[in-house]
Amino acid sequence: MIEVSGLTKAYGDLVVVDDFDVTIEQGDSVALWGPNGAGKTTVIRCLLGLVSYDGTITVNGMDAKDDGKAVRSLIGYVPQELSFYDDMVVIDLLDYSASLRGIAPERVDEVVEMIGLEDHQQKLVRELSGGLKQRLGLATALAPDPPILLLDEPTSNLDAGARESTIRLLDDLKHQGRTLVVTSHHLEEVGMLVDRVIAMEAGVVVTECAPHDLAERLGISAWLHLITSKDQAAQAQTVLTEAGFSARMNSQGVLVEVSAQQKGMAVTALAEAGIEIEDLEVWR
């Protein structure tokens, strides 16, 4: 269990995390969600004892300051981007990380296979794509089979395919009963990964809720791109405007601003007017 109480971190006069409290039970999956500069990564760094802070952090009853090594032995950490150790061979980096945790080499082989790095283990880190580097980060974090995983923006540098496979892997890990703490600024990703979201802004917790409630609570709207035939685009804009939406035409159809609960209503309004929707996309 992770208990954070009164966590405050300042760089000079700049307070980046202010009186942050959270309790995360074993097996919970929690996202720290917010824009860049919200303080999410700083909370992760405090949990790992990488920066000084005021307040208390305990993990399974151990103080993160006094028992830092023991606390870190329970945590697998995946950094936002593995942009270092570029000249190391992948398997050497994994072996090095494992040796610092006292893990047997056989376990490294297991993790390489589990993460799907078999064909890349003799490459230099710098030769890996963003997605493979993310997998390498995951491999180093998973090698000790830790009960807690801290993931800093785990999909931020990934293309659509790599993002999907990473989310699937993390979902598996969640169902294995691991505690997941994820930082993210992607609303959809948070919905797929975790059961609880702590929204932060300027170092302060704004709200804490289930992922599907977040958009409504924070009044976050999305743009729905409804693709229609060119002949019907103008009519679609009129229908949507009359239904109370803010809508405008573009080359493929209409763009309509919708709140979290209104996406279906916009589609229904067009269907009732007899306008055929060929495809749709949600933009945030």
Next chain:
Amino acid sequence: MTMTADRVITERPEMTTILRVARKELRSSVTSRWFWMWVLAFVGLALILVLVALPSTRIGGQAGFGRTAASLVTLVQIIVPLMALTLGALSIAAQRETGALRFLMSHPISRTEAFWGLYLGNSAVLAVATTAGFGAAGVLTISRGVTDGTATFAWIAFASWLLAMAMLGIGMLISTFAKRSSAALGVAVFVWLILVFIGDLGVMGTAAATNMPVSVLFFTALANPVEAFRLLALTAFAGSLDALGPAGVYAVDTLGDNLDLSLLIVLLLWLALPVLAAWQRFRGKADL
């Protein structure tokens, strides 16, 4: 001490962890182009100096290995401090900048283990570099049939490594304060200029302008680790400091038989104090 899932974790520093970090540092360095550029430059210049020095060994003055060592001292006091200062300055700052240090410290290791691992690894790198330079010069000297003075040569090689270690500590101290590697590198080069060139000229200029007493002049010069190395090397192959004029005579008169020991203590203090200060700074509250 804490028992986690399947192993005992002690907050006390563990030598095996320090050695793992050190081995990784050494391995990374010896596979880098920068390291080989330094080694090749050091070895190349050392060999050139030996080739220049050896033909005159039988003409007069210092002969044999002493001559080789004497010719290397100037090279060492310029190249070794620059190599060690920049290596130390980049050791922490560069890893902090790239995120490698945060990744390392996300493992169950303490800051003390990480710091001494980095220091030990970089010390080994410098040992390899100085051994390569002196080794090549030694082999070339022996191949020319010169075998006298090997002890002096080995002593100066050892003193060079001590100088390198002292400079490494200063570099690492700079590194703990620097937020960016470029800043750390800039300060390291500035310190090198002060210790190797400007400091000497400054002491001379101040002495001339203020009629500085010989004792103050000597001890001011001694405060510079590069100068302490030079004096130590000079006493090793010349047997005295007469070549330094009044300051040299004063040194011999004042310290007598303890001159070598005093110079060695100065070097050892420079080796210990900056690195201990760097360790204190690193294990304290510095954010990674």
